[in-house]
Amino acid sequence: MTTTSAPQTTLPTETAAPPAPGPRDDAPHAGRVPGAGSPLATAHAQLAGAVGFLGYDDGLHQMLATPRREVNVAVPLRRDDGRTVLFHGYRVQHNVSRGPGKGGLRYSPGVDLDEVRALAMWMTWKCALVDLPYGGAKGGVTIDPREHSDAELERVTRRYTSEIMPVIGPERDIMAPDMGTNEQTMAWVMDTYSVNQGYTIPGVVTGKPITVGGSLGRTTATSAGVVHVTSAALAEEDADLSEVSVAIQGFGKVGSHAAAIFAARGARVVAVSDQYGAVHDPDGLDVRGLFEHVAATGSVVGFERGAAIDNDALLALDVDVLVPAAVGGVLDEEAAGRVRARWVVEGANGPTTAEGDRVLAKNGVTVVPDVLANAGGVVVSYFEWVQANQAYWWTAQEIGEKLEHRMQHAYDEVSSFARREELSLRDAALVIGVQRVAEAHQIRGLYP
Numbered sequence: 001m002t003t004t005s006a007p008q009t010t011l012p013t014e015t016a017a018p019p020a021p022g023p024r025d026d027a028p029h030a031g032r033v034p035g036a037g038s039p040l041a042t043a044h045a046q047l048a049g050a051v052g053f054l055g056y057d058d059g060l061h062q063m064l065a066t067p068r069r070e071v072n073v074a075v076p077l078r079r080d081d082g083r084t085v086l087f088h089g090y091r092v093q094h095n096v097s098r099g100p101g102k103g104g105l106r107y108s109p110g111v112d113l114d115e116v117r118a119l120a121m122w123m124t125w126k127c128a129l130v131d132l133p134y135g136g137a138k139g140g141v142t143i144d145p146r147e148h149s150d151a152e153l154e155r156v157t158r159r160y161t162s163e164i165m166p167v168i169g170p171e172r173d174i175m176a177p178d179m180g181t182n183e184q185t186m187a188w189v190m191d192t193y194s195v196n197q198g199y200t201i202p203g204v205v206t207g208k209p210i211t212v213g214g215s216l217g218r219t220t221a222t223s224a225g226v227v228h229v230t231s232a233a234l235a236e237e238d239a240d241l242s243e244v245s246v247a248i249q250g251f252g253k254v255g256s257h258a259a260a261i262f263a264a265r266g267a268r269v270v271a272v273s274d275q276y277g278a279v280h281d282p283d284g285l286d287v288r289g290l291f292e293h294v295a296a297t298g299s300v301v302g303f304e305r306g307a308a309i310d311n312d313a314l315l316a317l318d319v320d321v322l323v324p325a326a327v328g329g330v331l332d333e334e335a336a337g338r339v340r341a342r343w344v345v346e347g348a349n350g351p352t353t354a355e356g357d358r359v360l361a362k363n364g365v366t367v368v369p370d371v372l373a374n375a376g377g378v379v380v381s382y383f384e385w386v387q388a389n390q391a392y393w394w395t396a397q398e399i400g401e402k403l404e405h406r407m408q409h410a411y412d413e414v415s416s417f418a419r420r421e422e423l424s425l426r427d428a429a430l431v432i433g434v435q436r437v438a439e440a441h442q443i444r445g446l447y448p
Helices: 039-054 058-065 113-129 150-167 183-197 221-235 253-264 287-297 311-315 333-337 354-362 376-390 396-421 425-444
Strands: 069-078 084-093 101-108 135-142 173-177 245-249 268-274 277-280 307-309 321-324 343-345 366-368
Touching: 039 058, 039 113, 039 354, 039 425, 058 425, 069 113, 069 150, 084 113, 084 150, 101 113, 101 183, 101 376, 113 135, 113 376, 113 425, 135 150, 150 183, 173 183, 173 376, 221 253, 221 321, 221 343, 221 366, 221 376, 221 396, 245 253, 245 311, 253 268, 253 287, 268 287, 268 311, 277 311, 333 354, 354 366, 366 425, 376 396, 396 425
Parallel strands: 101 135, 101 173, 245 268, 245 321, 321 343, 343 366
Antiparallel strands: 069 084, 084 135, 268 277, 277 307
């Protein structure tokens, strides 16, 4: 299908506002100075554009750019063979003006403080954008979970939780699963925190198993949110999910469920990938068969009802919708130039660099940004937190309806603002989120 789009104005990130402050050389655990294209550099550039549009002064800009609190901890692990190894863990609470911190915990060998800072900042704008009473936070441990047994991961999780315990809690900072973690990880966090407090506190985490206070619909919430906003974006061009082809980069927690939901709603899922490779069928993949293949082999590679391609080729496929749902920074300037999709819907956090964004805008590609597109996870996390605090549980249908309403409303707000101000959806979403956080700062005032 072919459509045309109105020209969009990109916020002038280089000159509109003073550069966001970077870490001082003498600051403890300052992390490396973010380079161009890094998640933190991208997050700072996006904030600078929004601040310039809103006309905020340098003092407010610096407050919005600087994390409220950062924790850097050592996480020793006694391995199953008796050896002791040391990992580094982080928790960043970027902003708590609108409520307690909220954000995932990721286990990945690439985790560092700058990445966690960027992810926490994006969570701040995301929570404000979908109007949740949260601030943004994020955590991580620099570890490859694939190299460790479940027993070792449990010990890492419990030690990490005990180290950051003074700054977390249902009224302070609420964790959720992220890359490399899952509902079992959250159960360990909840148990460690609860044992130390002396009673069960399910609201300290979200995304935990149903049997210990989790919410129906949480596992697929991010994916469902991606599909909801895709449907909303298509509707603006008088298109329907049943009319489009979709390529999904990443077949993990977000991408796999998104593929299933897209297929169930009639879209033609023509390609998916994971870290090992990708498969493609222009007539549409058998998503149910693909799930069975991944369960049996651990990868999409080797799926007989699809041709093998690489990840770079997937990003350049001639499809209607491209969903980057894996890691950050995959759509840089070069990769963005090869994108032929009409819509890019960001299931991952930060998959498009600032340079990639400019290229996509120049080429007329509509980008539904991560702070909107993947907000379904934190929306249902909020529902889970509310249910835990009330000890009253909603049905799956109630959760689904509430999620769809919240995502549709957020998309309509962003789209309307973008049209009125002639901005891209990303810039409109960031301006709305930043403005709501800034208003909370200003209304609360500065203490003392």
